[in-house]
Amino acid sequence: MISLLKIDVGCNRIFGLDILRCLAILFVVFGHGNLFFSGLTARYLDYFVLDGVSIFFVLSGYLIGSILIKELENKPFSNEVLINFWKRRWYRTLPNYFLILSLLIILSHFFSKDFQISHSLKYYIFSQNLYYPHPNWFPEAWSLSIEEWFYLIVPIILLLIIRLFSLSTKKAILITAILIILFATFFRYVKSLQIILENSRDWDINFRKQVFTRIDSIMYGVLGAYIAYYQNNIWHKYKKTLFSLGLILLISNKFFIKADLNSLYACVFSFSLNSIGTLFLLPFLSEIKSGKGKIYKAVTYFSLISYSMYLINLTLVKNWIVLHLEIDFINSYVTLVIKYLLYWFFTIVLSILLYKYFEVPTTKLRDK
Structure with missing residues (x-):
């Protein structure tokens, strides 16, 4: 055994x-x-x-961002590089996901009365929660769709910026990260003006678990990869101070959210601060090698x-x-x-x- x-x-x-x-x-x-x-x-x-998924988002962005930066600095960004990046990411994430998804579909089909296979097919293309609430079935899949759309969209945006504006990898990475962070933050702001939340579940499905509202969380990790690669002295110089501040942000943010779920803070900026708090942990933790x-x-x-x-x-x-x-x-x-x-x-x-x-x-x- x-x-x-x-x-x-x-x-x-x-x-x-x-x-x-x-x-x-x-x-x-x-x-x-x-x-x-x-x-x-x-x-x-x-x-x-604490919000473990938000931690995963930032960590994923940092690791994938580091891989992208190193690849693009070593060779020109081409269609071949793009396809190779997708292959490596999808070999890592999709087989496990499709296996469990298919198993759950089989179980639900034979043992759940109200289950319809047609409703689960959108999970295969990660379209179940783009800018609308995630279904109750297989609820943990919400974060995986955000990850996969990040893998698909970000390299394409990078390639377009580099080719259309003849920018360096350094500038393209920074511009892409800032644009997506601004987009998602603004999207949450507009959404907060249109929705009145009745309870924590409403907040969860309308703000926390949608692709358009949360893809910026991964981009904070990419921003960390950018600083670690291009501004390495800053990345390491304040690591202990940032680590302490990161812990304070993560813990305090958890309690501030619950004060008023309809507030601008809970619907818009709490996600940003959660990501920033996790980002602040990375300089210190990334130096603990073994x-x-x-x-x-x-x-x-x-x-x-x-x-x-x-x-x-x-x-x-x-x-x-x-x-x-x-x-x-x-x-x-x-x-x-x-x-x-x-x-x-x-x-x-x-x-x-x-x-x-x-x-x-x-x-x-x-x-x-």
Whole structure:
């Protein structure tokens, strides 16, 4: 059993970024696990959870932005470079996603009365939440569509700016990042003038979980990659101060949002500050190259399987496995605790298996 779950940890990893990725996925799974509990208990536990998906967005933008900048600085931006970039990104993200999506469609088709396959087909082209609320089915897919549209749109905008205006990669990256950040921020502002929110769910589906309202979160990470590459002295000089400020922003932002969900702050600028807070963590964390001991291994493991954990923890594990288990003790609290522990157990074990026997092999195909 141990050998079945053993993962090969590569040597080309940055432990500080693994820490951030590990915390992000734990926040997500812990947050989804709160759905097991009553309203009061869930609200209390929520105080310990930050927005893990927003952290993923900025981290993804930083890593992909760094790859793009290095590629474009080493060779001219051509159609071949663009297609190669898409292939590498899609080999990394799409096989896992399509596998889980197809599995959920099959389960829903045979065991859910109201499910219609036609409603799920939009998930294959990531059109389920462009500028409108994400459907209730497979709800965690909302962030994946934002990521995939980022992969598709940003390189095209970069290529057009470079070719049409004969600008350098440095200028094109900065202009693209600023334009998309301004667009999404303005889009949220206009949307906030048109909608009256009744509760936190309205805020969630109308502002937090749409492509047009959140794609700027990834661009803050790209902006970080830009500063790290072109202004490296600034990136490292204030790393400790920025790290402290980033933590303050992330924690305080969580509580300010809840004060008034209809406020300009909650609907427009809270997302910007969340992204900036995460961005401020990166200079310090990106310099932590390695670690040791059991904590290092655990963090690296969770970091490696984070994508698989994100895909399966809520709909597949919680809704299709744990909630369908016939577990009923005399004490309802014991039953709840058992189901909660099984939720974590199945999420971790199945994610390791999915990562090791499907995600890694399909990712390796891109190098062939």
